[in-house]
Amino acid sequence: MAAIADALGVAPPAARSGPRSHPLRRLLRRPAAAAGLVMIVSFVALALLAPLVSPYDPLATSWTAVRKAPSAAHWFGTDEIGRDVLSRVIWGARASLLAGVVSVLISLTIGVPIGLLAGYAGGKVDVLISRLTDAVLACPFLILAIALAAFLGPSLTNAMVAIGVSATPVFIRLTRGQTLAIKAEEFVLAARAIGNPPWRVALAHVLPNVVPALVVQGTLAIAAAVIAEASLSFLGLGQQPPAPSWGSMLNTAKNYIDNAPWMAIWPGLWIFVLVLSFNLVGDGLRDALDPRHV
Amino acid sequence: MFAYVVRRVAQIVPTLVFVSMLIFGLQQLLPGDPAVVLAGEERDPNVVAYLHKKLHLDEPLPARYLYWIDGVAHGDLGESLRLQKPVLSLILEKLPVTLELAFLAMLIALAIGIPAGIVSAVRRDTAWDYAANVVALWGLSTPNFWLGIMLILLFSVTLGWLPASGFVSPLENLKANLAALVMPAFVLGNAIAAVLMRHTRSAMLQVLSSDYVRTARAKGLPERGVILKHALRNALIPVITLGALELGTLLSGAVLTEQVFTIPGFGKLIVDAVFNRDYAVVQGVVLFTATAYITLNLIADIAYVIVNPQIRFH
Numbered sequence: 001m002a003a004i005a006d007a008l009g010v011a012p013p014a015a016r017s018g019p020r021s022h023p024l025r026r027l028l029r030r031p032a033a034a035a036g037l038v039m040i041v042s043f044v045a046l047a048l049l050a051p052l053v054s055p056y057d058p059l060a061t062s063w064t065a066v067r068k069a070p071s072a073a074h075w076f077g078t079d080e081i082g083r084d085v086l087s088r089v090i091w092g093a094r095a096s097l098l099a100g101v102v103s104v105l106i107s108l109t110i111g112v113p114i115g116l117l118a119g120y121a122g123g124k125v126d127v128l129i130s131r132l133t134d135a136v137l138a139c140p141f142l143i144l145a146i147a148l149a150a151f152l153g154p155s156l157t158n159a160m161v162a163i164g165v166s167a168t169p170v171f172i173r174l175t176r177g178q179t180l181a182i183k184a185e186e187f188v189l190a191a192r193a194i195g196n197p198p199w200r201v202a203l204a205h206v207l208p209n210v211v212p213a214l215v216v217q218g219t220l221a222i223a224a225a226v227i228a229e230a231s232l233s234f235l236g237l238g239q240q241p242p243a244p245s246w247g248s249m250l251n252t253a254k255n256y257i258d259n260a261p262w263m264a265i266w267p268g269l270w271i272f273v274l275v276l277s278f279n280l281v282g283d284g285l286r287d288a289l290d291p292r293h294v
Numbered sequence: 295m296f297a298y299v300v301r302r303v304a305q306i307v308p309t310l311v312f313v314s315m316l317i318f319g320l321q322q323l324l325p326g327d328p329a330v331v332l333a334g335e336e337r338d339p340n341v342v343a344y345l346h347k348k349l350h351l352d353e354p355l356p357a358r359y360l361y362w363i364d365g366v367a368h369g370d371l372g373e374s375l376r377l378q379k380p381v382l383s384l385i386l387e388k389l390p391v392t393l394e395l396a397f398l399a400m401l402i403a404l405a406i407g408i409p410a411g412i413v414s415a416v417r418r419d420t421a422w423d424y425a426a427n428v429v430a431l432w433g434l435s436t437p438n439f440w441l442g443i444m445l446i447l448l449f450s451v452t453l454g455w456l457p458a459s460g461f462v463s464p465l466e467n468l469k470a471n472l473a474a475l476v477m478p479a480f481v482l483g484n485a486i487a488a489v490l491m492r493h494t495r496s497a498m499l500q501v502l503s504s505d506y507v508r509t510a511r512a513k514g515l516p517e518r519g520v521i522l523k524h525a526l527r528n529a530l531i532p533v534i535t536l537g538a539l540e541l542g543t544l545l546s547g548a549v550l551t552e553q554v555f556t557i558p559g560f561g562k563l564i565v566d567a568v569f570n571r572d573y574a575v576v577q578g579v580v581l582f583t584a585t586a587y588i589t590l591n592l593i594a595d596i597a598y599v600i601v602n603p604q605i606r607f608h
Binding site: 131132134135136138139140141142143144146147148150151152153223227230231234235236237250253254257258261264265267268271272275276279280 | 309444568
């Protein structure tokens, strides 16, 4: 129970983790966050080692093994054209992890400089950027991603761009807010007083202090991006068949739910576990990096 | 108060202008000549020529935007090439279905999220609190289309209790309508219940430690009354406002939920439009959703100020 409480941030602030201990150590002291981290590392390892660990070629069809229930030969069963579900699920981890990480990197690359500029420059620049951010935020995240992916054309790359762009305003807002708060701190005033140019104050003094908040938000955003990529693939806007992806596997599985339920159970369960792991680590990081947050 | 409302309304004007520019700009992402792409598979030269003229493709971009926004301001969101119908009438036709689904989903989310939030705040650090938090984490981590498929597997395929798909109008047969919507509404409400639970929990924790609650307790009021009458009333204000902003989640979620359960609503409209490369419909749906979101946001803000006049001075 204490483990869950720790990870969920409902336990009282742990006295055993002093503010001076290393953030990673503080994170690992929270069992659920540590478990999430172990799961993520396992997923990454599986994705990287997919050619070695998957029992079959994920694209190899077999007309003699169509929609076979899980067995010793096929642990997760086979799909509608006799492909091994376990192998496809393992290879599918590549698309999901890649989409999760790359789309958040896109959001960070666009969002952080713009947010920093808005927060640091202030005035008209800030007003303009803030209004633009409001405009993008007014379009529901997934609907905007669907629209972007539709106009860009269906592919995994375009799905990542669509998700990354749609998630950017959150990072602009966060960076702007943090910058505004840090800008008023004394050490920043001091850095300005000794004649540092504004760009150096922003990059060398303000930005490093925004990083912890970005790490937390970034981790939680990966969770959201993994679900978004699965959603786009489910709608046919992500990874294109026959390449394996969890979302597109679920799309096909939906049609065979009455006679081959294993086709739907496994890809969804893997999405759930991966997303849960990122959420656990994100929540744990928030508690570890921000001692004020309870 | 009046001045606040005027200022707040004036603030949304630039946002709406930027939203319209953004959505107009989507068209520019299409590779090549938009008229050729929009004309569909056949690429009928007559259709291409017609679209060229209709979209003013021979004129510069800013002029094209002005033509487009002028149409939008007059309720013309373009025309669906596939269905040969105005986009606005398609949206208005499909909207009631999604609104009913969203309403039921919100009811389910409130029924789960708020009691769970209260219990987990009042019984802080007990098994109840952990259980509620685990449920919230589950709600936030489950892809709703997968949850939908799993519910179909359980309640339709295995138990045979509920229909797996389809939609019946409530005016035709209310019972069949609710039977068709209960699973999708639960799927959609699930994630929002998790968000509401977290908001309720933190708002309740804050209120429970305030002076007036301590006073109420010191007066000897029964704990039940203190929590439900005194604490909950104040804690719910931010929760309801934040809940209103979950509209975006509801609409995003409806896209997938309607796809899984084959419900002919707003979400199915955009997905079908995407598959049929009916770009005007895609643009129209995004514009409509964004405008609805901005309007609701405005109403929530104003309602918040009416309930809590202190806000105005900040």
